[in-house]
Amino acid sequence: MDHVATPEQLVALELNEDDVRGGIEYGIISWGHTYDRMRWKNVPTSINRIAVGRAAESCLARWLRNRNVISEVDRTHFTQTDRSDFKLDQAGHVDVKTVHVYTNFVNPDRPAFDPAAVAHAESWDNWRGFFPMLIPKDQWTRIPKDAYCFAILFSNSPLRPRHLIFLPNPSF
Amino acid sequence: MLTAAGQSTIAIGIRALCDLELTLGRLDAELVPQHEFLELRDGEAYVAKDSHAFLYLRLHGPVEARDQRKPLLRFSIHRDGAWLRHVNLSIIDFTDIWIYENLIVFVGWLPRKDLARVHLRYPSLGPSPSGADLREIEGNRPALLLRGSPCYYFPPGLRGGTKGDNLFCLPGDLATMRTLA
DSSP states (O other), X not given: OOBOOSGGGSEEEOOOHHHHHHHHHHHHHHGGGSOOTTOOOOXXXXXXXXXXXXXXXXXXXXXXXXXXXXXXXXXXXXXXXXXXXXXXTTTXXXXXXXXXXXXXXXXXXXXXXXXXXXXXXXXXXXXXXXXXXXXEXXXXXXXXXXXXXXXXEEEOOTTOXXXXXXXXXXXX | OBOTTSSBOEEEEEEESSXXXXXXXXXXXXXXXXXXXXXXXXXXXXXXXXXXEEEEEEEOSOSTTSOSSSOOEEEEEEETTEEEEEEEEOGGGOBOOOOOSOEEEEEEEEEHHHHXXXXXXXXXXXXXXXXXXXXXETTOSSOOBOTTOOOSSSOSSTTOSOSSOEEEEOGXXXXXXXXXX
């Protein structure tokens, strides 16, 4: 099995309208049933985290489909906490772990993204070049999957000062 | 009518107070999510009967041009012919949760059994006392990246670092995406 060694081996894609819309809609219907590891108090932030994960799965499924690899995605059980829905013949149930780098909060100490820095990252001496592939400890033991796929999303945070969706408060 | 959850259904009403394009998200009586695109003229109304729950309203079209003070629509929920709730909504009642201008980089993948072996190569790491960098944590097994550890995605700073304890490996440990396809 080839291991990541060069930036050309990374796969950079854009989430399209369908990926995002599907992710957002799934986030809205399922957020109340999703285990909230971060204990977000902010409902839009919680929905955004779910949406990012689902949109990444949708994007990956399209990339695989273009290579004649069919993935199974089951979205019906939105009330079951953290159910694994993404399945491949070869790898089994795959958990797509996506970290979200907010592009609308500037951190002057953080260097611009460089795929070569990711591909060659071998140490943890400096956080600026430390790209850990993360699996939350509780998820590793509580919800075992057959395989894990890792992605980095660069996008805005959900705290953008524009307005599109009305979400009901609990009294609705 | 009773919903799949054994409750009586609700009706969701929307009366436009200006020309609007919007999507109504709701659970129907069978708990199936429905997303209905609506084009409503000023004064027009739409009622979604036999619903289990209201989920969201999504506005379409330019947002910046909307008058922040002017109500856009009257929203109501009814059960058994009685209003449970009704409210006028203006643009400031909406929150943006869309994902814009994005780039997603898939780094690689690995079977669980390989990850279980690979992550043991690394020491446990945690934030330095200042939180500005990393330090090795001796004797902590299994190896973890502890809460508050800074990395490229979660830099140090106010509430910086990782938000919980994580198993971790490095990109070079992963199989390439091509091998997944």
